[in-house]
Amino acid sequence: MPNPYVDKQVVMDRRAIVRALRRIAQEVIERNSGLEGVALVGIRTRGVDIAKRLRDVLEKDEGTAPPLGELDITLYRDDAPSRGLPEVRPTTMPFDVEGKAIVLVDDVLYTGRTVRAAIDALMDFGRPRSIQLAVLVDRGHRELPIAADYVGRVVQTRADESVRVRIDARDGEERVVLRAPGER
Amino acid sequence: MQAEPRTAESRDDERERAPFPHKHLLGIEGLTRRHVETILDTAEAMRGISDRRIKKVQTLRGRMVVNAFFENSTRTRISFEVAEKRLSADSVNIQVSGSAMAKGETLLDTLRNIEAMRPDMVVLRHWCSGAPHFLAHHLQSNVINAGDGNHEHPTQALLDAITIRRAKGRLDGLDVAICGDIAHSRVARSNAHLLRLFGSRVRVSGPGTMMPRGAAEALGVRVCRSLAEAVEGVDVVMMLRIQKERMGADMYPSDREYARQFGLTREVLRHAKRDAIVMHPGPMNRGLEIAPDVADGDRSVILDQVENGVAIRMAVLYLLSGASEVPAE
Amino acid sequence: MRIEMRNGRLIDPARGMDEPRDLFLADGRIAADAPPGRLERSLRAERTIDAKGKWVVPGLVDMHVHLREPGEEYKETIETGLRAAAAGGFAAVASMPNTQPPNDARSVTEHVLRRAAAVRGARCLPIAAITIGREGKHLTEFGELLEAGAVGFSDDGTCVADAGLFRRALEYARSFDTLILQHAQEPRLTVGALAHEGPRATRLGLAGWPSVAEELIVARDLLLAAYTDARLHIQHVSSAGTVDLLRAAKAKGVRVTAEVTPHHLWLTDEAIETYDTNAKVNPPLREEHDRGALREALRDGTIDCIATDHAPHSVLEKVIEFDRAAFGVVGLETALPLGLALVRDRVLTPLRLIETMSTAPARALRVPGGRLAVGDPADVTIVDPERPFRIDPSSFVSMGRNTPFGGYEVPGRAVATVVGGDIVFELA
Numbered sequence: 001m002p003n004p005y006v007d008k009q010v011v012m013d014r015r016a017i018v019r020a021l022r023r024i025a026q027e028v029i030e031r032n033s034g035l036e037g038v039a040l041v042g043i044r045t046r047g048v049d050i051a052k053r054l055r056d057v058l059e060k061d062e063g064t065a066p067p068l069g070e071l072d073i074t075l076y077r078d079d080a081p082s083r084g085l086p087e088v089r090p091t092t093m094p095f096d097v098e099g100k101a102i103v104l105v106d107d108v109l110y111t112g113r114t115v116r117a118a119i120d121a122l123m124d125f126g127r128p129r130s131i132q133l134a135v136l137v138d139r140g141h142r143e144l145p146i147a148a149d150y151v152g153r154v155v156q157t158r159a160d161e162s163v164r165v166r167i168d169a170r171d172g173e174e175r176v177v178l179r180a181p182g183e184r
Numbered sequence: 185m186q187a188e189p190r191t192a193e194s195r196d197d198e199r200e201r202a203p204f205p206h207k208h209l210l211g212i213e214g215l216t217r218r219h220v221e222t223i224l225d226t227a228e229a230m231r232g233i234s235d236r237r238i239k240k241v242q243t244l245r246g247r248m249v250v251n252a253f254f255e256n257s258t259r260t261r262i263s264f265e266v267a268e269k270r271l272s273a274d275s276v277n278i279q280v281s282g283s284a285m286a287k288g289e290t291l292l293d294t295l296r297n298i299e300a301m302r303p304d305m306v307v308l309r310h311w312c313s314g315a316p317h318f319l320a321h322h323l324q325s326n327v328i329n330a331g332d333g334n335h336e337h338p339t340q341a342l343l344d345a346i347t348i349r350r351a352k353g354r355l356d357g358l359d360v361a362i363c364g365d366i367a368h369s370r371v372a373r374s375n376a377h378l379l380r381l382f383g384s385r386v387r388v389s390g391p392g393t394m395m396p397r398g399a400a401e402a403l404g405v406r407v408c409r410s411l412a413e414a415v416e417g418v419d420v421v422m423m424l425r426i427q428k429e430r431m432g433a434d435m436y437p438s439d440r441e442y443a444r445q446f447g448l449t450r451e452v453l454r455h456a457k458r459d460a461i462v463m464h465p466g467p468m469n470r471g472l473e474i475a476p477d478v479a480d481g482d483r484s485v486i487l488d489q490v491e492n493g494v495a496i497r498m499a500v501l502y503l504l505s506g507a508s509e510v511p512a513e
Numbered sequence: 514m515r516i517e518m519r520n521g522r523l524i525d526p527a528r529g530m531d532e533p534r535d536l537f538l539a540d541g542r543i544a545a546d547a548p549p550g551r552l553e554r555s556l557r558a559e560r561t562i563d564a565k566g567k568w569v570v571p572g573l574v575d576m577h578v579h580l581r582e583p584g585e586e587y588k589e590t591i592e593t594g595l596r597a598a599a600a601g602g603f604a605a606v607a608s609m610p611n612t613q614p615p616n617d618a619r620s621v622t623e624h625v626l627r628r629a630a631a632v633r634g635a636r637c638l639p640i641a642a643i644t645i646g647r648e649g650k651h652l653t654e655f656g657e658l659l660e661a662g663a664v665g666f667s668d669d670g671t672c673v674a675d676a677g678l679f680r681r682a683l684e685y686a687r688s689f690d691t692l693i694l695q696h697a698q699e700p701r702l703t704v705g706a707l708a709h710e711g712p713r714a715t716r717l718g719l720a721g722w723p724s725v726a727e728e729l730i731v732a733r734d735l736l737l738a739a740y741t742d743a744r745l746h747i748q749h750v751s752s753a754g755t756v757d758l759l760r761a762a763k764a765k766g767v768r769v770t771a772e773v774t775p776h777h778l779w780l781t782d783e784a785i786e787t788y789d790t791n792a793k794v795n796p797p798l799r800e801e802h803d804r805g806a807l808r809e810a811l812r813d814g815t816i817d818c819i820a821t822d823h824a825p826h827s828v829l830e831k832v833i834e835f836d837r838a839a840f841g842v843v844g845l846e847t848a849l850p851l852g853l854a855l856v857r858d859r860v861l862t863p864l865r866l867i868e869t870m871s872t873a874p875a876r877a878l879r880v881p882g883g884r885l886a887v888g889d890p891a892d893v894t895i896v897d898p899e900r901p902f903r904i905d906p907s908s909f910v911s912m913g914r915n916t917p918f919g920g921y922e923v924p925g926r927a928v929a930t931v932v933g934g935d936i937v938f939e940l941a
Binding site for chain 2: 072074075076085087088089090091092093120121123124125126
Binding site: 213290291292310311312313314315317318332333334335336367370373396397398399401402403 | 710711712713714715716717718719720721723787788832833834835836837
C-alpha cells in the first residue's frame with residue numbers, strides 16, 4: 001500500500017487567491033473589451049466554485065455579471081474510473097452557447113484531459129465564438145496540447161504530488177495546498 | 185500505482201461514486217431507496233442531453249447492446265433504442281415473433297445466438313415471468329428487464345417515479361392509486377414496490393376478476409373495492425391498460441360496463457386531491473379505462489412519462505455499464 | 514439365494530414390530546425370523562449380512578412413479594427407473610400410465626412388464642389408464658388390464674374431471690375391487706396455472722393454481738366414493754383443505770387412501786422464488802400451513818403413504834423459461850433419505866416412516882410385500898439411518914437430474930435392496 005497523501009506546502013493562501021481572481025477578472029475584461037457576449041462555464045465541482053467567485057469579482061468591477069453555466073463532464077471522460085462509476089450530475093447552461101465567448105473555468109490544470117472533455121461537451125451545445133480557459137492553478141504535466149489563457153499561479157510539481165484547492169464554502173478553509181505521499 | 189489517480193486527481197477522488205452495486209436490473213424488488221434515487225438523479229442529469237444541438241455522448245462507445253424482444257412493444261423498444269443511441273452504444277434488435285415461438289424456439293436457443301454476438305448488455309422483453317432471471321443466470325452480459333410476463337417492468341416504474349417526483353417534488357409520503365387489471369400488470373407490481381420503498385401508500389383497485397390473490401400481502405398495498413374509494417384523497421392516479429382479450433376470458437363483461445364501472449372519468453377524479461396527477465403507462469384505450477378529457481386534461485402527465493423514459497433508460501444503461509469496467513484508452 | 518440378516522433392528526409395521534431380530538430368506542420368501550442369534554441352526558445361508566446398527570425393513574413400495582417408457586426413453590427407461598428405485602431402497606414401484614402410447618391396453622401393460630422382468634431392480638407394478646388415451650371420455654378394459662398385470666387405475670397427469678364418468682369408473686372398479694387413483698385437479702380452475710395461487714405467485718407474476726382446484730375434486734370424489742362404496746386413492750395431496758376433507762371422510766368410513774410427496778412435505782412455494790424450474794411441480798408447492806398440515810396428516814394417518822411422483826425430465830424440459838418448463842421432480846433416490854430426515858426431526862417414528870413407505874402403499878394397491886412375516890415375499894430393504902451424505906443429483910442412477918434437493922444434507926440411506934430374495938442393490 002502506498003502511503004496516504006499529506007499536505008506538504010501551502011502554495012496559495014486566502015489573500016493570494018483573492019489577488020489571483022482579481023487579476024484574472026481584469027485580464028478577461030481587457031481581452032474581451034468588456035463583458036459583452038462573455039459567459040462563464042465552470043467545470044463541476046470546484047471549477048464551478050471558482051467560476052462563481054470570478055463572476056462576483058467581475059460583477060463588482062463592471063457592474064454586470066456574465067451568465068454562468070455548470071458543466072458535468074462525466075459522460076465525456078476518456079479515462080477509466082479508478083473505482084466504481086462516477087456519479088453523473090446535471091449540466092446547466094442557462095444561456096445560448098452559440099456565438100458566445102466562453103470562459104471555461106477549472107480549479108487545477110494538469111493533464112488537460114478534463115479540459116478536452118469540457119470542450120467536447122460545450123461544442124455539443126452549439127458553436128461558441130471562442131473558448132478561453134481560466135484556472136486557479138497550473139501544475140504542469142500536460143498530456144494534450146492545451147494551455148490556459150488565464151492562470152492564477154503556476155506551481156512546479158512532481159507527478160506523484162497533487163494539488164488541492166480548498167475553499168470556505170466546501171472545506172471551511174481557503175488555501176491551495178501541494179500534497180505528497182507521507183513519510184512512513 | 186499511486187494512491188491518487190494520475191488524471192484529474194482533485195476531481196476523481198473527491199467525486200461521489202454512484203452507489204449502484206448491481207450487475208443486472210431484473211426488478212425494482214431488490215433495490216434500495218438509495219439505488220432508486222441514484223437512478224433518478226442520474227436520469228435528471230441525462231435529461232439535458234436531449235436538448236443539446238448534438239444529442240449524443242460518447243459514454244458507451246464501443247459497447248454492444250442487444251435488444252431482445254419476445255413480445256411486441258414498439259414504445260419500450262424505441263425508448264431503449266433512443267437511449268442507447270444517445271450514449272453511442274451499438275445496438276442490435278432481435279425480434280422474436282409469435283410464430284418462431286410456435287416453432288419451438290426457446291429462450292435458450294435465442295440466448296446462444298445472442299451470446300455469439302458478445303454483447304455487453306441485453307435488454308429483454310419477454311412474455312414469461314422470470315425470463316430475465318433465466319438469462320442473467322446463463323449470460324455474462326448485464327441484463328435489463330424491459331418487462332417480463334406479469335412480473336416486473338422496472339424501467340417503467342422508474343420513469344413513473346421521476347415523473348411523480350418532478351410533479352410533486354417528492355416520492356415519500358404520497359398516496360397513490362393504481363387502478364385496473366392488477367393481476368396481469370407488471371407495471372402495477374414494479375410501481376407498488378418502488379413507492380413502498382419511499383414510504384408512499386399505495387392503493388389498488390379493479391374488477392374482482394383482475395385482483396390477484398394476496399395482493400395486499402404480496403405488494404404491501406391496500407385493496408379497494410371501488411375506483412372512487414381508491415382515488416379518494418390521493419396525490420397520484422395511475423390507470424392501467426386493459427387488454428381487450430380479457431373480455432373473451434370473462435374477466436369483464438363488456439367494454440361499456442368496464443368504462444362505466446372502472447374507467448377514470450372527471451367525476452371520479454374529483455375524489456382525488458385537487459392537484460392530483462393522472463398517469464398511464466400507455467398505450468391508452470381512450471374511453472375505456474380512461475376518459476379522453478382526463479387523458480388529455482391538465483392533470484395528465486402522460487406525455488411527460490414518455491419523455492422521461494429515455495432519460496431513465498440512459499441512466500440505467502450508464503449505471504450498469506460500471507459493472508464491467510469502461511475500457512481504458 | 515439363501516440370505517441371513519443378523520443383528521439388525523427389524524421394523525415390520527404390519528406386526529407393529531420394532532426390535533432387534535434376525536431374518537432368514539429362502540426361495541424368494543421370508544423363511545424365518547427370530548431374536549438375535551436364535552435362528553434355527555439347520556438354516557444354512559449362502560450369504561450372511563451383518564445388519565448391526567441398521568434397520569431391516571420390508572422392501573419400500575412407491576405407488577407413484579413415472580418410468581417414461583414407452584415413448585420418452587430420453588428421460589428415463591424402465592431399466593434406469595427400476596435400478597434407481599432399487600438404489601433408493603424401493604423393492605416395488607407403481608408405474609403411471611402417461612407414457613406414449615399410454616398404458617390403456619393389455620399390450621402396453623404386458624410390454625412394460627416384459628421389459629421390467631429383464632431388469633435387476635425394483636418390481637414394476639403397472640397402473641393402467643382409467644380412460645382410453647387418458648382423454649377422459651371412455652373407460653378402458655379394467656378386467657383385461659388387471660389380467661395382464663395392472664394393479665390399479667389412474668389417468669395421472671390429468672384429472673378425470675367429468676363427474677359422471679368418474680362415478681362410472683368407481684362403480685366399474687368395484688366389480689374387481691380394484692383401486693381408482695385420482696389426480697385431483699379441476700382443469701377449468703387451472704388453465705395456464707404455474708404456481709400456488711397466493712401472495713408469492715402474485716408477486717412473482719405467475720398464473721395461480723388455487724388449492725380449491727384440488728379440494729373441489731377431492732370433495733366431489735369423496736362423495737362419489739361414499740356413494741358407490743368404491744376404493745378411492747387421492748394422489749399427491751398438496752393442501753391443508755384436502756387434509757381436512759380426507760380426515761372427515763375417513764371418520765365416516767369412506768374407503769379412501771391418500772399419498773403425499775417428499776417435496777410437498779419438505780418445501781413450500783418459497784422454492785420458486787428464483788424461478789427455479791426444479792421446484793415447478795404438479796400440484797404446486799404451497800404455503801407453510803399446508804406443509805404443516807401434510808406432515809401432521811401423515812403422522813396421524815389421515816394421509817397413508819409417502820409416494821415420490823418421480824418425474825424425470827431432461828434439460829430440454831427444465832433448462833427453459835419457467836412458463837414453458839415441465840412439471841415434476843425426481844424422487845426415487847431422495848425419498849428415503851428425506852424420510853429419515855423426518856425421523857431425525859421427530860415428525861415420524863421409524864415405525865411410521867416404514868409404514869408410510871412400504872406397508873401402507875402395498876396394502877392400498879393390494880400387492881404382496883410391505884411385510885416381513887414368514888411366508889411373505891423376500892422383499893427387504895436394509896437402511897443405514899446414520900450414514901449422512903449430501904444429495905448430489907449428478908450421482909443419481911436415474912437419468913433425471915431435476916430435483917430441488919441438490920445439496921441437502923440427509924442423515925442416511927438404503928444400503929441394500931432385496932427383491933424376491935435377490936440382492937438387486939448393495940452399497941459398496
